[in-house]
Amino acid sequence: MNILWLQSAGCGGCTMSLLCAESPGVLDLLRDAGLSFLWHPALSEQTGAEVRALLAGIEDGSQTLDILCVEGSILTGPKGTGRFQMLSGTGRSMLDWVRSLAPLAEQVVAVGTCATYGGMTSAGGNPAGAVGLQYDGSYPGGALPADFRARSGMPVINVAGCPTHPDWVTETLLLIAGGEMSHDALDALGRPLFYAEHLVHHACPKNEFYEYKASAEKPGQLGCMMEHMGCVGTQAVGDCNIRGWNGGSCCTRAGYACINCTAPEFEEPHHPFTETPKFAGIPVGLPSDMPKAWFMALASLSKAATPKRLAENAVADRIEVPPTLRTGRK
Amino acid sequence: MTERSLLVGPFNRVEGDLEIRLEIKDGRVAQAYANSPMFRGFEIMMLGKSPMDALTITPRICGICSISQSSAASAALGSMAGLPPAPQGALAAAIMHGVENLCDHLTHFNLFFCADFARAAYAGRPWHDRAVTRFTAMEGSAVRACVEARAQILHIVGLLGGKWPHTLAIQPGGVTRAPTPRDRIRMTSTLAAFRRYLEGTLFGAPIEDFAGLTRAADLTGWTLGDAGLFMEIAEDLGLADMGHGSGRFLSFGAYPQPEGRAFAAGTWDNGTLGTVDTAEIREDLSHAWMLGEARHPTEGRTDPDEDMQAPAYSWCKAPRLAGRTVETGALARQVIDGHPAARDLAAGGANVRARVAGRLLEIARTQILLEGWVSALQTDAPFITDVALPDAGSGEGLVEAARGALGHWIKVEKGRIAGYQIVAPTTWNFSPRDAAGTPGPVEAALEGAPVGPGEETPLSVQHIVRSFDPCMVCTVH
Numbered sequence: 001m002n003i004l005w006l007q008s009a010g011c012g013g014c015t016m017s018l019l020c021a022e023s024p025g026v027l028d029l030l031r032d033a034g035l036s037f038l039w040h041p042a043l044s045e046q047t048g049a050e051v052r053a054l055l056a057g058i059e060d061g062s063q064t065l066d067i068l069c070v071e072g073s074i075l076t077g078p079k080g081t082g083r084f085q086m087l088s089g090t091g092r093s094m095l096d097w098v099r100s101l102a103p104l105a106e107q108v109v110a111v112g113t114c115a116t117y118g119g120m121t122s123a124g125g126n127p128a129g130a131v132g133l134q135y136d137g138s139y140p141g142g143a144l145p146a147d148f149r150a151r152s153g154m155p156v157i158n159v160a161g162c163p164t165h166p167d168w169v170t171e172t173l174l175l176i177a178g179g180e181m182s183h184d185a186l187d188a189l190g191r192p193l194f195y196a197e198h199l200v201h202h203a204c205p206k207n208e209f210y211e212y213k214a215s216a217e218k219p220g221q222l223g224c225m226m227e228h229m230g231c232v233g234t235q236a237v238g239d240c241n242i243r244g245w246n247g248g249s250c251c252t253r254a255g256y257a258c259i260n261c262t263a264p265e266f267e268e269p270h271h272p273f274t275e276t277p278k279f280a281g282i283p284v285g286l287p288s289d290m291p292k293a294w295f296m297a298l299a300s301l302s303k304a305a306t307p308k309r310l311a312e313n314a315v316a317d318r319i320e321v322p323p324t325l326r327t328g329r330k
Numbered sequence: 331m332t333e334r335s336l337l338v339g340p341f342n343r344v345e346g347d348l349e350i351r352l353e354i355k356d357g358r359v360a361q362a363y364a365n366s367p368m369f370r371g372f373e374i375m376m377l378g379k380s381p382m383d384a385l386t387i388t389p390r391i392c393g394i395c396s397i398s399q400s401s402a403a404s405a406a407l408g409s410m411a412g413l414p415p416a417p418q419g420a421l422a423a424a425i426m427h428g429v430e431n432l433c434d435h436l437t438h439f440n441l442f443f444c445a446d447f448a449r450a451a452y453a454g455r456p457w458h459d460r461a462v463t464r465f466t467a468m469e470g471s472a473v474r475a476c477v478e479a480r481a482q483i484l485h486i487v488g489l490l491g492g493k494w495p496h497t498l499a500i501q502p503g504g505v506t507r508a509p510t511p512r513d514r515i516r517m518t519s520t521l522a523a524f525r526r527y528l529e530g531t532l533f534g535a536p537i538e539d540f541a542g543l544t545r546a547a548d549l550t551g552w553t554l555g556d557a558g559l560f561m562e563i564a565e566d567l568g569l570a571d572m573g574h575g576s577g578r579f580l581s582f583g584a585y586p587q588p589e590g591r592a593f594a595a596g597t598w599d600n601g602t603l604g605t606v607d608t609a610e611i612r613e614d615l616s617h618a619w620m621l622g623e624a625r626h627p628t629e630g631r632t633d634p635d636e637d638m639q640a641p642a643y644s645w646c647k648a649p650r651l652a653g654r655t656v657e658t659g660a661l662a663r664q665v666i667d668g669h670p671a672a673r674d675l676a677a678g679g680a681n682v683r684a685r686v687a688g689r690l691l692e693i694a695r696t697q698i699l700l701e702g703w704v705s706a707l708q709t710d711a712p713f714i715t716d717v718a719l720p721d722a723g724s725g726e727g728l729v730e731a732a733r734g735a736l737g738h739w740i741k742v743e744k745g746r747i748a749g750y751q752i753v754a755p756t757t758w759n760f761s762p763r764d765a766a767g768t769p770g771p772v773e774a775a776l777e778g779a780p781v782g783p784g785e786e787t788p789l790s791v792q793h794i795v796r797s798f799d800p801c802m803v804c805t806v807h
Contacts, residue, residue, distance in 0.1 A: 007346070007347070009370055010393070010803075011390050011391060011394075011495075011803050012345050012346060012392065012394055012803055013390070013392070013396060013495040013496060014393065015393070016393045016396075016494075016495055017393070017494070017495065019477055019481065020480075020481045020484055020494070021481065022478075022481050025474070025477050025478050025481060026477065027468055027469075027473075027474055027477060028474075037468065039342075040468075041340065041342045042345070042441065042442070043343075043441065043467060043468050044342060044343075044467055044468070045445050045446075045448070045449065045466075045467040047342050047343070048338045048339060048340065048341065048786060048787030049787050050787065051340050051342065052340075075370070077636070078634070078636035078637075078638075079636060083638060084369045084634075084645075085347065085367065085369070086347075086349070086368075087340060087347075088338075088339025088340050088341055088347055088348060088349030088367050089337050089339025089340050089349055090339065090340070120387065120390040121370050123375045124371075124374060124376060124377065124378070124379065125375065127370070127371030127374040127634070128369055128370050128371050130370070162390065162496060163393060163493075163495055163496055218716065219501050219503065219506045220504070220505075220506050220507070220508065220714035244488075245493035245494075246484050246487055246493050247488040247489065248485075248488065249488040249491075249492045249493065250493055251492045251493065251497075252492075253507075254490070254491050254492025254493075254497065254499045254506060254507045255492075255499065255506035256492065256497075256498040256499055256506045257498070259386060259498075267387075272379075272380035272382055273382070273383055273385075273386040273498075274382060274385075274386070275380075275382075317508045317712065317713065317714070318508055
């Protein structure tokens with residue numbers, strides 16, 4: 001299958017992340033699955049007139065389009081014209097191009113949280129009128145209408161993440177190539193379940209601190225970051241701690257908060273990103289699927305039961321107290 | 331006399347969106363106009379937010395210079411607080427930043443720049459078969475080796491920063507994760523593997539041999555590895571005669587450490603070294619779709635002209651240093667830092683070959699720096715200190731991204747961001763004309779470029795534009 005990749009209003013970081021795919025690298029992964037780029041703005045040889053001819057061929061039907069990948073939000077401003085991003089050399093806005101090309105594609109894939117929901121480009125009052133392909137934040141209907149369907153009958157596949165993990169993108173494309181991408185493979189926000197059915201909390205190395213509410217109080221400390229440092233890994237979908245990034249790490253492993261970058265409207269948490277909002281000293285925001293009364297009861301119980309080892313390590317920048325060794329058997 | 335106009339776009343293998351308009355007379359570019367056709371408004375988004383949010387938001391300006399943006403934001407906050415980071419934290423941040431810059435240079439050379447030499451238009455040249463084998467887009471053996479090696483060395487950013495791009499590990503006080511002895515040996519091993527890659531493919535010789543060259547002729551006469559293939563092509567195509575620069579360079583100095591910056595800060599004006607005075611920066615808005623007057627970034631505003639009125643033709647502001655254009659990037663850094671071969675190479679001003687050669691020199695030097703930094707990590711030292719931000723104040727964060735000088739200017743009132751201005755490397759290099767009508771650096775460099783009668787997307791123009799390694803998403807932000 002062929003892929004046309006467009007970079008709309010984003011940072012290009014999802015392509016940069018894609019190039020970090022390993023075992024094998026992205027070029028082999030896609031080739032081995034029978035996937036090839038019609039054009040990619042960072043990778044292809046063709047420039048300028050050659051690209052305009054290609055796009056014209058897709059529009060007039062002489063070139064079939066299997067997969068349209070869009071990276072970056074779609075700008076609707078100023079005044080609804082989309083002219084905050086013109087596809088250079090064409091005299092047409094990216095908004096116009098995406099609306100024209102998406103219905104011609106067998107499948108449409110939104111790559112990254114900008115392309116899915118608007119993402120960081122829509123932060124702070126959204127000066128450029130950024131929307132996602134099929135969502136405006138958490139609301140259905142973006143650059144494309146809520147009832148948009150690609151030629152396959154599928155809605156836009158939302159590979160959310162800021163940036164996307166390289167495997168989230170390659171595995172989505174490989175599932176499409178293998179004919180295994182269906183409605184059932186997506187969650188209610190259009191995200192592939194293979195990574196969206198997990199929480200960032202799963203396999204987080206700070207889980208023992210979490211269990212006892214042994215919390216970090218400052219950047220650089222080892223404890224759980226939920227209580228003070230703004231971490232929402234217990235609510236955020238993603239297999240970051242299971243799969244690992246760039247050789248096996250991820251945000252919480254590097255000592256900073258999960259900011260829920262796979263979710264609509266993560267860019268506006270309504271509090272500083274790395275501070276946990278509190279009401280009467282108690283953190284606002286519960287772990288997913290946790291009844292509030294039980295969480296409060298368990299938290300106060302576990303906090304009272306915190307072992308000395310965890311209490312000390314939580315506020316240290318390195319393990320100060322190792323686990324006690326069992327000696328001998330009785 | 332024949333005259334025609336060309337609109338070149340979509341201009342790919344540059345980061346982000348770029349459109350070049352050319353006025354052509356007698357087979358040469360008479361005037362060029364660089365348009366950055368995408369506006370997002372990050373400086374507006376920042377207003378009213380907590381200053382610390384800059385660390386989360388600004389890296390997302392750019393997915394290829396993410397750590398540079400992060401470092402500049404962190405430096406601006408630190409300068410407002412008046413406190414330096416923990417020395418070992420600064421070292422860890424430099425390691426991450428150095429890896430990003432190294433990767434950006436390699437990506438540029440293998441994926442963005444050299445792919446053009448594999449074009450059918452160059453068939454028959456003595457080097458073309460080898461260029462096809464090595465540099466063909468997505469297929470060439472050098473391209474594939476680069477992608478693999480790059481993914482491997484980014485494990486260092488994974489270890490220290492969790493992920494790349496868009497880490498939140500770099501803070502005004504240092505970094506959020508203290509590396510262990512085990513981390514240090516892993517990084518040492520990763521760097522050893524990367525050295526093997528560089529010496530086996532790019533330089534074809536020990537890195538020190540390339541970094542230690544002292545004359546331009548030694549550099550341009552290099553015959554080994556892909557660097558040698560590039561030099562051969564550059565000689566044959568006359569790339570040293572394309573894309574002439576003004577001879578004025580700017581560097582804010584790279585990798586701040588307690589003892590100074592690893593690559594020096596400064597200005598260079600055709601042989602004369604000077605000091606950087608950021609008070610002399612003004613962003614001219616005369617040809618940008620921006621409302622308002624030319625101002626220093628501390629007083630700057632970002633107010634887009636929604637009617638996109640002429641004579642403006644770009645969302646990019648036009649920064650000027652003491653009223654003049656300057657070029658920034660790896661060549662500028664190496665010239666200002668005093669590398670003898672770089673200075674020799676840039677004696678007549680920058681050109682396409684010199685810009686690429688400057689990047690190759692810097693790859694070699696950065697690998698050596700990284701090896702030294704990793705061995706200097708003290709895994710029992712603190713990597714972060716407490717930095718409390720004042721409720722009101724201002725700060726300036728100056729760093730060097732792969733593509734050159736990057737500055738963040740923050741103003742805080744009542745604990746909230748009241749002003750945030752960013753001048754990125756490509757804002758300097760790809761600025762539009764100023765009020766005096768003086769073209770920006772790339773616009774000036776394009777004047778005189780040869781254009782064949784049938785060419786719609788002239789190859790000379792592509793080489794010149796890509797020699798700057800523009801990052802358009804940073805440019806307008």
